[in-house]
Amino acid sequence: MITVEHLTRRYGSYVAVDDVSFEVRPGSVTGFLGPNGAGKSTCMRMICGLTPPSGGVARVLGGSYTDLPNPGRQVGVLLDAAAQHNGRTGREILSLGAILMGLPKSRVDEMLHLVGLNGDESKRRLRDYSLGMRQRLGIAHALLGDPKVLILDEPANGLDPAGIRWMRTLLRGFADEGGTVLLSSHLLHEIEVVADHFIVIGRGKIVANGPKSQLMAAAGTSVRSTDDMRLAGALQGAGFAVDGVGGAIRTDAEPAQVGRIALDQQIALIELKAAGSAGLEEMFLQLTAADAREGVAA
């Protein structure tokens, strides 16, 4: 369990994380989403005791991360895959971790095998690793102590499609066995398959927090018809919000309500479906629009 209460971080007059509160529960994969610079990494660094908060508290497994006697055995952290000594080999990095955590040497081979770094690769120095190999090593390091909680900042960064699929299976399995996973990304589609709960941050503030199913439902309905203008007007007339998405109308009405209004208006429907992840992405873009650089440019 991770609990964050009124967490705030200021840099001079700039508020990078602004009174943020949330919980990450065991048995779930929580996707921490937000555009570049929204405050995800700063939050995660505060949870792990690497950045002191200006206000508020973060607890992991009931207490402060820095008070954990052997943190690697309880919390696996991957914040920056490059934050290891470049001159050490992958095997040496894991072996040092194993010594620090009091783990048998065999655990290093187990983890290298788990993340798919073969014998040759494990003997190369970190400076010669590809980005994806660094991420795999970082994941191995996070899992080394068989922790109950995982805190991973953009772990899919640099992984190939097979690697992303492998990581999703691994994280889902970890959560299904009762583990707690906090996983950040700036891309919804990267984590929507694996996450069952989303926390969305924009400009340092939480703008959405809920189970994926609930947020999907809130993303509304997508509809195309032979007369979109008239249908949009009829939906608005009935009190529903209407928005254009990629050639289709998106509305907060249920599909059945849209169908009934179209029937009343004698408008033929070409497509009618729950807006799903495209709707969710659109919703997130709107919720974080104040922070989106493209929005600012526009």
Ligand SMILES: Nc1ncnc2c1ncn2[C@@H]1O[C@H](COP(=O)(O)OP(=O)(O)OP(=O)(O)O)[C@@H](O)[C@H]1O
């Ligand atoms: N040490 C620092 N000094 C000044 N500003 C900082 C510092 N660390 C972070 N910030 C600022 O805080 C804001 C949040 O940064 P953060 O790295 O948490 O964002 P993020 O959501 O993780 O972004 P990304 O998806 O790009 O990694 C940014 O505007 C960043 O410039």
